[in-house]
Amino acid sequence: MLSQRIQNLKPSATIAINTKAIELQKQGVDILKFGIGEPDFDTPENIKQAAKRAIDEGFTKYTVGTGILELKEAVCTKLIRDNKVECDTSNVLITNGGKQALYNCFMALLNPGDEVIIPSPYWVSYTDMIAVCEGQSVFVDTTSNQFKLTAEMVKTAISPKTKCIILNSPSNPTGMTIEKEEVEKIAELALEHQFYIISDEVYEYFIYDGKEMFSVASLPGMKDRVFTVNAVSKTYAMTGWRIGYITGPEKVIKAMGNLQSHSTSNPCSIAQKAALEAINGPQDSVKMMAEEYLKRRNFVYEAMSEIPGFKLTKPEGAFYAFPDVSGAFTDQINDSFKFTEFLLEKAHVAVVPGGAFGAAGNNCIRFSYASSMDQIKEGIRRITEALA
Ligand code: GLU
Numbered sequence: 001m002l003s004q005r006i007q008n009l010k011p012s013a014t015i016a017i018n019t020k021a022i023e024l025q026k027q028g029v030d031i032l033k034f035g036i037g038e039p040d041f042d043t044p045e046n047i048k049q050a051a052k053r054a055i056d057e058g059f060t061k062y063t064v065g066t067g068i069l070e071l072k073e074a075v076c077t078k079l080i081r082d083n084k085v086e087c088d089t090s091n092v093l094i095t096n097g098g099k100q101a102l103y104n105c106f107m108a109l110l111n112p113g114d115e116v117i118i119p120s121p122y123w124v125s126y127t128d129m130i131a132v133c134e135g136q137s138v139f140v141d142t143t144s145n146q147f148k149l150t151a152e153m154v155k156t157a158i159s160p161k162t163k164c165i166i167l168n169s170p171s172n173p174t175g176m177t178i179e180k181e182e183v184e185k186i187a188e189l190a191l192e193h194q195f196y197i198i199s200d201e202v203y204e205y206f207i208y209d210g211k212e213m214f215s216v217a218s219l220p221g222m223k224d225r226v227f228t229v230n231a232v233s234k235t236y237a238m239t240g241w242r243i244g245y246i247t248g249p250e251k252v253i254k255a256m257g258n259l260q261s262h263s264t265s266n267p268c269s270i271a272q273k274a275a276l277e278a279i280n281g282p283q284d285s286v287k288m289m290a291e292e293y294l295k296r297r298n299f300v301y302e303a304m305s306e307i308p309g310f311k312l313t314k315p316e317g318a319f320y321a322f323p324d325v326s327g328a329f330t331d332q333i334n335d336s337f338k339f340t341e342f343l344l345e346k347a348h349v350a351v352v353p354g355g356a357f358g359a360a361g362n363n364c365i366r367f368s369y370a371s372s373m374d375q376i377k378e379g380i381r382r383i384t385e386a387l388a
Pocket of ligand 1: 012014015035037038123124172
């Protein structure tokens with residue numbers, strides 16, 4: 001009954017773990033959730049007010065399918081200001097979250113059998129989206145270099161079928177970044193071998209220890225080779241509002257808009273007004289959240305490093321810790337999936353198995369520290385106790 005395209009599609013592991021944790025909570029189990037990557041902060045008040053105004057003013061109808069002009073202009077201003085990326089509104093598509101931006105992009109770029117290079121461990125949805133679009137994921141294992149991608153690693157994966165590469169810095173799930181020099185060298189490879197770069201920058205403002213965000217699209221000659229994907233979800237604690245965007249070469253952006261016109265039409269009109277306020281309005285809430293994540297990152301790094309059997313490289317950004325927990329495996333509990341089940345049952349702590357982010361992550365778990373400090377402390381206490 002099912003199409004071949006959809007037969008092997010797995011549900012998103014991040015969403016699945018969250019659903020399971022919510023079910024257990026409903027049954028009265030005191031579960032602490034570090035699974036799904038979702039800010040614990042509320043959406044800032046000015047953004048909520050903008051949405052309320054949109055409703056009161058009747059901004060509740062279809063908008064242009066590709067997103068309202070003011071929001072595209074705001075995205076361009078932001079990209080020029082914060083990312084040094086040249087941008088015109090014809091290069092922007094507003095989408096239903098970052099996921100639709102990525103999905104549209106793969107649909108627009110990939111022919112059957114085209115290869116997409118993915119640094120591994122990688123965010124769960126990339127490879128399933130690529131499979132649905134009949135592309136082929138080619139993984140580059142970054143574990144030997146503390147999950148930091150290098151151009152040398154990329155070189156080994158390039159073939160005549162390479163259509164594009166995904167860069168995700170800071171990375172979900174590892175929290176690591178790609179060094180600027182390496183990005184520059186990868187850009188050179190893209191020009192030499194004529195492939196595209198899809199740069200997923202949703203964690204760009206959560207970056208620590210003096211490291212600076214850096215957009216590959218800002219490099220000379222890359223404007224026609226790079227798609228920059230972003231969303232308001234993480235930056236402004238707006239996961240439920242579903243507004244993302246993608247910028248890139250006009251011809252492909254237009255094709256993605258055509259596809260969107262036949263699938264979802266415009267992203268929610270009210271959420272677009274809220275996103276407009278998020279991007280154009282005061283940015284102090286972003287600074288506050290970044291400072292808070294940094295405190296949590298420091299605590300998690302110290303505390304996890306003391307758990308027997310855990311090995312953690314200090315995450316450089318995002319809000320994930322990705323410790324290697326294989327030192328705590330036993331004869332029975334000998335991979336990340338079983339370890340995650342064990343933590344859920346014994347410690348009532350929900351995390352995501354590293355193996356969900358590709359085989360390269362199967363000795364690890366992903367712990368989202370987008371939770372209150374109290375919860376994080378209690379979660380780590382419970383994990384330590386369960387392993388004692
Ligand atoms: N991106 C977040 C995560 O990795 C949210 C869930 C999802 O979209 O996968 O947990």
